[in-house]
Amino acid sequence: GIWELVLEFLMHPNHRLHETATCLINSYFSTSSKQLGLKESKSNQEFPLLLKPSRLFAVASSLCCQLEAHPAGPNYTPCNTIVENLVFSICGLYSFAKHNCDQKLHEYWSSLAALDHMLILKFLELLGAKKEKNVLICLGNENLEEDVASLLVVPLLKKLGDVVLQSPNLEQ
Template structure:
C-alpha cells in the first residue's frame, strides 16, 4: 500500500509514503549481508518489477516536487539512489541475462507491473516500449542489456525532468548521479555514462536553454569531475564527453538547416517562430536584469 501511495495525487500522502519508504530502505540496508548492495531475499522488493515500479514512482515524485516550501532533498535523493542501485544489483544477479530471455521469462503479474511502470515513466511511448521488449523486438537504441533498458530509462527520465523544471529537481538529480556512480565500477559506469553525463554537459557548457545559477553550475561541475576521477576514468570520460559534444553539434546543425529551409518554404511559420524567440529572449533578459539588481542590493 505504501508503494501505491507514492503515486497518489495528494502531496501529503506522497510525502508520508516517501518517508515510510526511506525507513524501509534503511531497515533493508541494515539486514544486508555480506554485500550492502544485495537485496535480502524475503523483502517486498525481491522482484525486479516491484523495484522498478518503486524507482519509477520516485521519479514521479521528483517531477511533482514543489518549487518552494520545506522540501527534503536528501530524503528523496537517498530513496532514488537506493532504489536504482538495488535494481542495478538485482538485475546483475541474473547470469548473463540477455534481453529476450529476461523479458520472455516474466510472469503475468510481473508483466502488469512492468507495463504500468513504463506507462508512468513515459506516458507517450511507455506502452509501445514495453510491448516491443516483451515481443522480442529491439529497443529504439538497439540495446540488449536489461540494466541499460531499465536503469538507463530511469536516469534519462530524471535528467529530462531536472532540465525541464526547477533547481530543486536539478539538485536532486546531481546528487543522485554522484552517489549512484560512486557505487559502480568502471565497466558498470560506462554502461550509463552517456545518460548521466548528457544533462551534466548541458548544464556545465550552457546548453540548457535557460538561466542556471552559479551554485548549480558549480555543483554540476563537481559531480562531473567526481564521476570522471572516481568512477569512469579520464580516457573513457573524454570518449563519452566527446560523443555528447558531437551529437549535440550534429543536432544543432540539423536544426539550423531546417530553420533556413522553413524561411523559404513556409515564411509565415518562420515569422511566428522568430516572434516566439524574441518573446523568450525578452523574458530571459528581464530575469537577468532582476537578478543583477537583487545581487547589487544584497551587496550594498
C-alpha cells in the same frame, strides 16, 4: 498486500499520502539493507518483496514522477528521503542488472510473474518509455541485443535527466 498499497500511495495526488509512503519505503530499505547486507541475488525469488527488481523499478518510477510533479524550486525542495530512495532503488536495479549481465532480456522477462510484468509495463508507460515498452511487446525475438539494464535503469535515468533539465533552479 500492504506494500502494494504503499506503492499506490506513492502516486497518490495527496501530498501527505505519498510523503508517508516515501518514509515507509525509506524505513523498509534501511532495515532491509542492514539485515541483508545488500547481498546480491541471481534469482528474482530470493529478494524480499520491495527489493525485487520490478518493485524497485515501481518505486523509482513513482519517485521520478513525484519529482516531475513537484520540481525543486523556491517553495519546494525534494526531501532527502526521496533522493535516498531513488539512489537505493536505482543502485539496486543496476546491481541486479550487472549481476545478471549474461542473461538475455527475454530470459529475464519470461522468469517474471504476471504481476511483475504488469508493474513494469505500467511504470514504463508512466515514464513515457515507449521504446522500452515496445521492446517488451516484441520479446518473441530472442536475438534482441537489449539487456536488463536497458529496460530497468536507462528509462529512469532519462526521466531524471528530464526532471533536472526542467528544474527552475537549473543554472543556465
